[in-house]
Amino acid sequence: MNHVDGNALAGDLREIFAVDLTAATGQCSGCGYKGSVASLRVYQNAPGVVARCPHCEEVVLRLVRGRDRAWLDLRGTVSLEIPLP
Amino acid sequence: MPIVSPGFTGRRQSPDVQLPPGQYLAEDFPVLTAGPTPRVTTDRWQFTVNTEAGQRYDWSWQQLIELPAEKITTDIHCVTKWSKLGTRWKGVSLDVLLEDVETAADYALVQSYGGYTTNLPLEDLIDGQAWIAYRYDGEELTPEHGGPARLLVPHLYFWKSAKWVRGIQLLLEDEPGFWESAGYHDYGDPWREQRYQGD
Ligand SMILES: [Zn+2]
Numbered sequence: 001m002n003h004v005d006g007n008a009l010a011g012d013l014r015e016i017f018a019v020d021l022t023a024a025t026g027q028c029s030g031c032g033y034k035g036s037v038a039s040l041r042v043y044q045n046a047p048g049v050v051a052r053c054p055h056c057e058e059v060v061l062r063l064v065r066g067r068d069r070a071w072l073d074l075r076g077t078v079s080l081e082i083p084l085p
Numbered sequence: 086m087p088i089v090s091p092g093f094t095g096r097r098q099s100p101d102v103q104l105p106p107g108q109y110l111a112e113d114f115p116v117l118t119a120g121p122t123p124r125v126t127t128d129r130w131q132f133t134v135n136t137e138a139g140q141r142y143d144w145s146w147q148q149l150i151e152l153p154a155e156k157i158t159t160d161i162h163c164v165t166k167w168s169k170l171g172t173r174w175k176g177v178s179l180d181v182l183l184e185d186v187e188t189a190a191d192y193a194l195v196q197s198y199g200g201y202t203t204n205l206p207l208e209d210l211i212d213g214q215a216w217i218a219y220r221y222d223g224e225e226l227t228p229e230h231g232g233p234a235r236l237l238v239p240h241l242y243f244w245k246s247a248k249w250v251r252g253i254q255l256l257l258e259d260e261p262g263f264w265e266s267a268g269y270h271d272y273g274d275p276w277r278e279q280r281y282q283g284d
Contacts, residue, residue, distance in 0.1 A: 043118060043119050043120055045115070045116065045117050045118060046117050046118060046119045047117065047119075047164050047165055047244055047264055048119075048264065048267060048268070048269075050119040050120060052120060057121060059119075059120070059200075062267040064264070064267050064268035064269065064281075066268060066280070066281040067281070069268070069281070070268075071267050071268030071282075073266065073267045
């Protein structure tokens with residue numbers, strides 16, 4: 001056995017999730033378009049926040065905030081390329 | 086208590102209004118949308134029921150409006166906490182549309198023009214609980230409110246009342262829809278305050 005458990009991700013994920021992600025480059029799983037998170041089309045008058053691809057209008061990100069939890073759904077995003085300071 | 090009262094035309098008096106827990110009374114009709122508003126003309130509009138066995142039933146706009154319609158006066162409750170009382174609709178009961186559909190399904194995934202989906206048990210769509218609504222407050226249903234036609238299932242939070250409805254997929258297994266797969270409750274009963282998963 002040469003894997004360790006998920007706790008080993010703590011440091012790397014803390015670094016990634018603490019940065020301003022609007023400068024990150026995302027790739028849409030619908031059409032493959034790559035663009036900055038800041039270029040997405042965001043719909044906020046909804047039960048959650050919905051961000052759509054500016055190229056094909058597919059949903060690339062959904063964020064729902066509950067009372068003590070949030071759900072981040074990125075199934076419409078192939079990957080995020082995140083600049084690090 | 087009867088939430089749906091077809092034929093009831095008056096408004097409830099506000100001092101005695103009973104709202105589901107956590108809701109407030111809205112006088113306007115907020116427009117919520119998770120994407121661009123689809124513009125579907127009635128000549129292109131179609132409503133389709135697909136069964137778990139692959140059988141397909143569909144209705145054109147003309148066929149829909151020739152079916153017996155009901156006037157519905159009902160309170161509606163949005164998960165974003167506004168409720169609106171005594172809203173007036175006209176539409177076709179799902180009992181009429183599903184009358185000749187042969188199915189053993191227990192679940193439904195409702196599908197909209199524009200890609201929105203929402204799921205609910207099939208039993209919540211029948212027995213006078215759900216309609217395909219095409220008029221609101223005496224007028225044609227506007228695109229902002231889901232026109233030409235939307236689902237109306239007022240005993241559940243209003244995200245279940247899918248705007249721009251285009252069909253229903255009947256299923257043997259439950260399949261979460263757009264909000265249900267992103268943290269919202271699978272069933273969404275406002276009187277039990279089922280907003281989020283785990284509520
Ligand atoms: Zn795209």
